[in-house]
Amino acid sequence: MHNxxxxxxxxxxxVHNLETGVPRADWDTHASRVEANVQRVLELLERSRVRATFFILGWVAERHPRMVAEIAVRGHEIACHGYGHRLVYSQTREQFAEDLRRSLGCLREALAAAPGLPPVDILGYRAPSFSVTAAVPWALDEIRAAGFRYDSSIMPATGHDRYGMAGVSRFAHVLPNGLVECPVATVRLGGRNWPIAGGGYFRLFPLAVTRWALRRINREGHPAVIYLHPWEFDPDQPRVAGPSAWMRFRHYVNLRQTAPRLERVLNEFTFVPLREALAGILPPPGA
Ligand SMILES: [Zn+2]
Incomplete structure (x- = not known):
């Protein structure tokens, strides 16, 4: 079973957790750390011989086009995380469609500028903070209309302060509009779905819990989709003020553990890019 x-x-x-501490208007005044952090991730993946899927923000691709190309050259999948990291439900339908269009443009431009890189198809989208919820019933149609063939934006769990959608399958499924929806890993326990293998949850729970969750999901016959961010491999990042102690805790907990933990998981389980895990159910190009 691949993961x-x-x-x-x-x-x-x-990061939305810290939004009140870093206003959007100030983004360009902060020293960038994304290239160095992505480099750490790429080296770790190289050591473990794992290919991953990178959902890249258009805002970042615009400023670091060579980094986008390098990720592709190393054999990883390039996918889209939107342009400006705005929560989907904080935008109008028109603004969301424009955010998708603009981010795709930035990614394609970065890839086109790389000499010798064969054409790269961008198939997948993930919304910031899993913000495709019941509040934005038009979102999945806009994602499909933008040309994406799969989406990984719905968190099939409730109870978080910002995301979650009840009654959605925990595993990859084809939506009526042809888009494939592939949620990140959750475990079903006590009649509820619990996010387990990504971001703060990956760092907060002991490694044994992550392993148990992956095995359990694989036994159900499905790949587990883990998600992490480059900044989670950067224990020395400057701390910014968060809106609450809990949010700061969730953001900064166990940052030194991300790389060694992930390395062990990568060596113990097998991994493929998301487009390969979904190959059997993706709609054909142009369909
Ligand atoms: Zn994000």
């Missing part, structure tokens, strides 16, 4: 490692590529200050 999937996905990396949401954004700067350490572009």
């Amino acid at each position: 999937v490692l996905s990396i949401d590529v954004e700067e350490h200050f572009q």
